[in-house]
Amino acid sequence: MACKSMPFATSGKGKCRFLSVSGDAVIDTVSELQNEMLAATKKDVNYLIDLSSVESCDVAGLQLIFSIFSYITQKDCLFKVEESSDCVDELLTLTGMTFPESTLIIEE
């Protein structure tokens, strides 16, 4: 399976931004993905994270996703995983890992 590029979309909503991850989050792509994630989360704001477009994921990719959580929280910001894809959910179940609970509340 060829590695795809991982375009990011961030859109502003006051002090909260959407962070969308799409494509493959696997060992072959994590390096590039890491750079894009860091670029997309430069601002010290809260993030609503959408993983529904992640097409394939391995433990290296999952580890990277968890690392972005720590990165955001170390800046005293909040995050919430809005949606996740089947492959990510499956991997979480397989590995016994769970996304951290978030205290980010999105006001409608």
Added chain:
Amino acid sequence: MDMDNQREAFDQEVAELLGEVEEAILEVENSDDPADESEAVNRLFRAMHSIKGIAGMFGFDQVTEFTHHVETALDLVRNGKAPVSKELINYVLKSHDMIISLLEDDAVAIPEEGIEIIQQLTLLTNEDAVFDDLEFGTEEKNKEDESDLNSGLVLTYRINFKPHESFFASGNSIKNIFEQLHALGDIAMHAHYDSIPPCDKLDPSVCHIYWDMVLTTKVERDEIMDVFIFAENECDLSIKLIDEVDDDIDRGENDEHNYKKLGEILVDRGALSKDELEDTLAESSKIGDILVKKNLVEPKEVEAALVEQEQVRKVRKTRHKNVASATIRVQAQKLDSLVSLVGELVTAQARLASLAIDRNDAEVSAVSETVQSLVSGLRDETMSIRMVPIGTTFTTFKRLVRDLAGDLGKEINLNMIGGDTELDKTVIERLKDPLVHIVRNSVDHGIEKGEDRIAVGKDNVGNLTLKAEHTGAFVQITVEDDGAGLNLERIREKAIERNLISPDAHLTDKETCMLVFAPGFSTAESVTDISGRGVGMDVVKQNIEALRGSISIDSEFGKGTKITLRLPLTLAIIDGLMVQVAEEFYIIPLSMVEECMDLDMAEVERIKGRNILNLRGKALPFVKLREQLDFTGSEPEIEQVVITHVNGMEVGFVVDHVIGSHQTVIKSLGPGLRQAKHISGATILGDGTVALILDVQKLVN
């Protein structure tokens, strides 16, 4: 690494593992100590397990499948669930041979013979086995079958899985591993991922996650090990059975409360030591203090036990460090290239030395001496790299003697002495066939059957001893038995019959023994599958002489026979004695030279066509090299004789001058010169001229 190199590495690895299998099972057979037997069974199991793993990596599916069944049987043995028996040992040895066969043939299916071996091993280790259950299909199907065999038994394992940092780079997939684990049963997982660094500090190629799991399943530990088979070296893995329950037995209401207490579980998991637990529970001192306090042991006993414990721990730690350190596998071809280059360097150094002398230049002489010293050191170190202990060859004879003796209905005790004696790798490889032949002869014709031995007052078990030891620049290998010995009369009769000697020839016992090396010579009453055709010993002698070695026999009728091989330590560079005959220079291997002296014609006699020299009261036959090598012209006024030790006897070689010792880099003769009489090779002297290396044995013959 291209495919050829990979396949070569695979072949080497498997050969070593198969050697380990054979050695371990023979140790099991010969062991009297249960602890030693248990250790040998464990080694055997591990070797089989490794063969299974790497065969699978290289696509030898039939080997993987076959070895899996053998491993299953061995696992029952090592867990004490099946006994060691002679039949089991025989079938394990047959398994070893079958694996070789499967690899050589690259078999697409396990042959009938292999299936028979598996069935027999299964019967020997599992009384309840039903052969219909043993189907040879996919691994998944096999797993199902085995879990059916264990129906009713539910096993719970604690699995600690900690990938190394390099795990991702190794190509292994944690996802695949967990998919397989989940398929085995009910699994509770605890992932440790707190130490994943924040994204800006993360190296994404490094794994920071590890797992503690509890798996409840009906499969055996090996099935779980198989899940990690390709990742074993890339992680810290621990799989421990912590509970075993027969599903068919109702243990009652209290069963759920009968598992370990928290403290015990923590000790079991290594999170807490037993001492710490005891301290916390009782707030008292260590077990030793408690025991002393209770007057159960004396304080000095506790102290002595602690000293012993510490000492053994220290020794084991040191041993582990020593064993784990500094060995590296190098291709033999690279070693050969290195030896060749060192040989060229020796020649160049000789040239430099010659120039230094010619130019009478002190500075150049000094440099030449330094270079000579360094080259000598380099030569010795390079030669030592090629040295391999002969014990590896000796070990293969355990199986040979065992099988041969079994076939012939004889009992033979094989002793091996000096296995750590080292020889050049090439010499050892080329020595194997001659040694095999000598050993087969000894077992077949030498050592008698039990009842025959008893009839002549011997023990019913025969003795065969292989011994190796260094003697100067040679290695001496002896094969000695306490069998029937050679019938010298019979040998003499046969030799006369074949016109090898005249009826009135006077031969010493040793010379009579040497007649067995004549081509086609055999006094065997019958030809067996094993030996007796008379085509062996002459070939053995040729092979030994091709190694620049010698062979001799000592035998006493009714008592036994001893065959002695003398072999040079190395074939590439030797210390030689340079001699001059007419205008030509020759090299005699220094290891064969006993002494040099001037030829005193007053001590020379000619007896029955032979030149004999009276050497301190002993008759020494000698050969005039001028005559032998067809030189014309007159010899010098005083000739010199080089006394050599060849084939168990002393022979002199008369030369014009003895020049001195010479570090001789052996160059092979080209195809056109290979049939040259009396010459075994050549060397290049410092001034670029060529000196021929004399084949002393052929000259003597």
